[in-house]
Amino acid sequence: MTVKSVSVATSTKRGQSAAERRRQIAERGQQVVELYGSGMSVADVAKRTGCHPQTARADLGDAGVLIRGTNKPQTTSRTCERDGCENVFRPTPAQLRKGFGKYCTRACDHEAHRIHPQAEERVCARDGCEERFTPTGSNVAMGWGKFHSKRCSALSTDAHRRKKGREVECRNCGKTKWRYDSTIGAGFCSHECWGKYRWRNRGETISPDVVSLVRGSARQKWYGRWNAHKGAAAGIEGGREGGRPAKATKKQAAKCWSLHGEGRSTREIAAIVFGDARYKDRVARIVRR
Numbered sequence: 001m002t003v004k005s006v007s008v009a010t011s012t013k014r015g016q017s018a019a020e021r022r023r024q025i026a027e028r029g030q031q032v033v034e035l036y037g038s039g040m041s042v043a044d045v046a047k048r049t050g051c052h053p054q055t056a057r058a059d060l061g062d063a064g065v066l067i068r069g070t071n072k073p074q075t076t077s078r079t080c081e082r083d084g085c086e087n088v089f090r091p092t093p094a095q096l097r098k099g100f101g102k103y104c105t106r107a108c109d110h111e112a113h114r115i116h117p118q119a120e121e122r123v124c125a126r127d128g129c130e131e132r133f134t135p136t137g138s139n140v141a142m143g144w145g146k147f148h149s150k151r152c153s154a155l156s157t158d159a160h161r162r163k164k165g166r167e168v169e170c171r172n173c174g175k176t177k178w179r180y181d182s183t184i185g186a187g188f189c190s191h192e193c194w195g196k197y198r199w200r201n202r203g204e205t206i207s208p209d210v211v212s213l214v215r216g217s218a219r220q221k222w223y224g225r226w227n228a229h230k231g232a233a234a235g236i237e238g239g240r241e242g243g244r245p246a247k248a249t250k251k252q253a254a255k256c257w258s259l260h261g262e263g264r265s266t267r268e269i270a271a272i273v274f275g276d277a278r279y280k281d282r283v284a285r286i287v288r289r
């Protein structure tokens with residue numbers, strides 16, 4: 001593309017009338033806006049019109065043209081269109097291009113398009129539930145929104161009231177829980193409790209599914225039990241000899257216990273007693289006993 005030389009003299013010349021000068025400036029300004037509008041950069045426009053880039057910039061500013069690719073805001077401020085919201089904000093250029101940017105926030109947008117009036121805070125309708133909650137407007141319009149949770153709703157149905165149940169005490173952990181008559185079964189609160197009960201009281205083995213074997217200590221302990229090793233592996237005091245000798249002396253172990261009682265972390269205890277926080281696992285083994 002050949003650079004078309006534009007002879008718009010902008011320097012003041014002796015003997016030039018003021019009117020002539022004004023005309024020249026106006027002409028240059030027009031040229032700058034046109035060239036910039038065609039996609040040229042400010043520097044190129046300045047080169048083409050023979051003025052300083054700052055001058056070209058000033059011309060664009062006077063004409064109200066926004067400079068591309070600057071940090072200067074590309075849009076003007078406006079007030080949120082929602083009734084009752086006075087927030088002044090500036091939409092993004094992309095929003096304006098798509099015809100958005102009417103509301104200051106997403107919340108205001110939603111509020112402006114609200115179909116049902118906003119509901120008031122209320123108390124859950126289930127007997128014995130004191131939970132306060134705010135239902136959605138549409139829920140109230142549908143005649144719903146009485147219970148704070150699906151659980152409370154289910155417990156308030158006639159089908160539930162017809163069901164019979166009672167408080168049952170777990171035979172393993174002793175926790176009481178309200179159960180339907182149909183689900184009381186053997187009287188345990190959970191499958192885990194049932195497994196523990198079998199191990200303690202009936203001498204039955206426990207399936208690996210019941211016990212997590214993620215930790216090494218769990219593997220060591222429970223695999224021993226499945227293989228009927230009763231002794232140290234099963235945590236029985238004075239039982240089978242085994243394992244590597246304890247690294248910590250009795251005094252150190254006692255120190256660990258007292259610090260553990262103070263609520264220190266295993267890392268802190270290890271640093272104090274063994275001189276290095278990396279002995280945290282040793283502390284954990286002592287404290288677990």
Ligand SMILES: [Zn+2]
Pocket residue numbers: 080081082085086087103104105108
């Ligand atoms: Zn708003």
Ligand SMILES: [Zn+2]
Pocket residue numbers: 124125126129130131147148149152
């Ligand atoms: Zn409730």
Ligand SMILES: [Zn+2]
Pocket residue numbers: 170171172173174175188189190193
């Ligand atoms: Zn239990």
